[in-house]
Amino acid sequence: MTSLRSAGPSMDAPAATDSRSKIILEIDQLSVDFGKLRAVDRVSLTVREGDICALAGESGCGKSTLAYSLLGMVPPPGVVSFGQVRYRGQVLTAMSSRELDRLRAADISMVFQAAMNAFNPVITIGKQVEHVLQAHPDSYPNRQEGRDYFEYLLRLVRLDPATVWNGYESRLSGGMKQRVAIALALLLRPSVLVLDEPTTALDILSQRLVIDILNDLHAALGVTIVFITHDLALVAELADRVAVMYAGRLVETGTIDEIFYAERRHPYVDALIRAVPSVTGDMAAIKPIPGRVPNLAELPVGCRFAPRCPLVQQQCREVDPPLLADASGHAIACHVVNAELAGGGSR
Numbered sequence: 001m002t003s004l005r006s007a008g009p010s011m012d013a014p015a016a017t018d019s020r021s022k023i024i025l026e027i028d029q030l031s032v033d034f035g036k037l038r039a040v041d042r043v044s045l046t047v048r049e050g051d052i053c054a055l056a057g058e059s060g061c062g063k064s065t066l067a068y069s070l071l072g073m074v075p076p077p078g079v080v081s082f083g084q085v086r087y088r089g090q091v092l093t094a095m096s097s098r099e100l101d102r103l104r105a106a107d108i109s110m111v112f113q114a115a116m117n118a119f120n121p122v123i124t125i126g127k128q129v130e131h132v133l134q135a136h137p138d139s140y141p142n143r144q145e146g147r148d149y150f151e152y153l154l155r156l157v158r159l160d161p162a163t164v165w166n167g168y169e170s171r172l173s174g175g176m177k178q179r180v181a182i183a184l185a186l187l188l189r190p191s192v193l194v195l196d197e198p199t200t201a202l203d204i205l206s207q208r209l210v211i212d213i214l215n216d217l218h219a220a221l222g223v224t225i226v227f228i229t230h231d232l233a234l235v236a237e238l239a240d241r242v243a244v245m246y247a248g249r250l251v252e253t254g255t256i257d258e259i260f261y262a263e264r265r266h267p268y269v270d271a272l273i274r275a276v277p278s279v280t281g282d283m284a285a286i287k288p289i290p291g292r293v294p295n296l297a298e299l300p301v302g303c304r305f306a307p308r309c310p311l312v313q314q315q316c317r318e319v320d321p322p323l324l325a326d327a328s329g330h331a332i333a334c335h336v337v338n339a340e341l342a343g344g345g346s347r
C-alpha cells in the first residue's frame, strides 16, 4: 500500500530527509488566462539546482505558456490570474519590468522555438554578441572576457569560433543556428536555461547533436535546464525529471525512472509512451492516442482526459482528480490509478 498526499509546490521528499540540491524555481498553484481560456490551471512544480527538467505533453496543453511564465513573459493578452512563480525564493510574478529585465539577463535565459530565425541577417554573429555585451556592461569586468566566454561556449556547442564570429546567419545551417542561439542564451551565465522544443525543427542527426550538446553544457556549466517538448523519446534521453501536462493541468510528475519504468502511471502518460516509436522500439506496438485534446474553452466536467481514457469510471466524469504524491514525490492525478496505489497497488 502506498501512502499518498496532496501534491503542493514542494512535491519532492521532505526537506529534513532531502540531500538533493536547493530549489531554484517554484511554481505554486499557477494559473494563466487568455480571456476566458485558462491555458495553465493551478500548476505546482519545483525545479532544483542542476536538474534537467522536461515539460511534456501534446500541442496546446499549456507547456509554452508555463515556460514563458518562468521568465515573467506571458504574452498579452495572457495574465497570471492565480498563484506565483518564485526564483530562489523571490516572487517573480510580482517583479517590476526592470527587475524582470535584470532576471532575464543574468539568471533565467530562454531559447525560443523559432530561435534559428531570431538573428539579424545583416550583421555578423560577432557584432550581435557585442551588442549583448554592450547592453549588459556589468556582466563581465571587461568586454574581452565576455568575448572569450562566448568563444568557450561555441567550442562547447561544437562550432568553430572564428567561422561563427565573423559569419552571418545565412551561412549557418538550421542546426548550427540553433547551437549559436544556445551559446548566445548562455552568454551572461544564467543559472537556468529554458528551451522551447529544442530539437523540433531539426533533422535527425542535428537532433542527436543537440541532445549531446545539452548534456555536455549541463556537465560543464552545471546550468539548470527546463525544456518543453511533445517528444517523449527526447524526455527519456535528456531529462532527469519530467512534468506531463494535459489540457492546462499537470497530470503526472516524477523522475524518468518513476515515469518510464513504473508499474502504474497516469493513463495519458501511458498512452503518450505507447505512441512514441523510439521509446517502445517496436513499430507494430505504436498506438496513437484516440480522440483529441479538449478545447480549453469547453472543458469536460471531471477529469479532462476522461473522454479519451481507457480506464474511465463514472467518478472520472464527475470529479476532477487531485494530484497526489507518494513519499518520493512521484505525483499522479488519476482517480483510478491513485485508488489502486492507495489500496495496495505497487509503484
Ligand SMILES: Nc1ncnc2c1ncn2[C@@H]1O[C@H](COP(=O)(O)OP(=O)(O)OP(=O)(O)O)[C@@H](O)[C@H]1O
Pocket: 034, 037, 039, 057, 058, 059, 060, 061, 062, 063, 064, 065, 066, 075, 076, 077, 078, 230, 296
Ligand atoms: N497569445 C495567445 N493568445 C491567445 N491564446 C493563447 C496565446 N498563447 C497561447 N494561447 C492558448 O493557450 C493554450 C495553451 O497554449 P500553449 O502554446 O501554451 O500550449 P503548448 O502545449 O505549448 O502547445 P504548442 O506545443 O503547440 O506550442 C492554447 O489553447 C492556446 O491557444
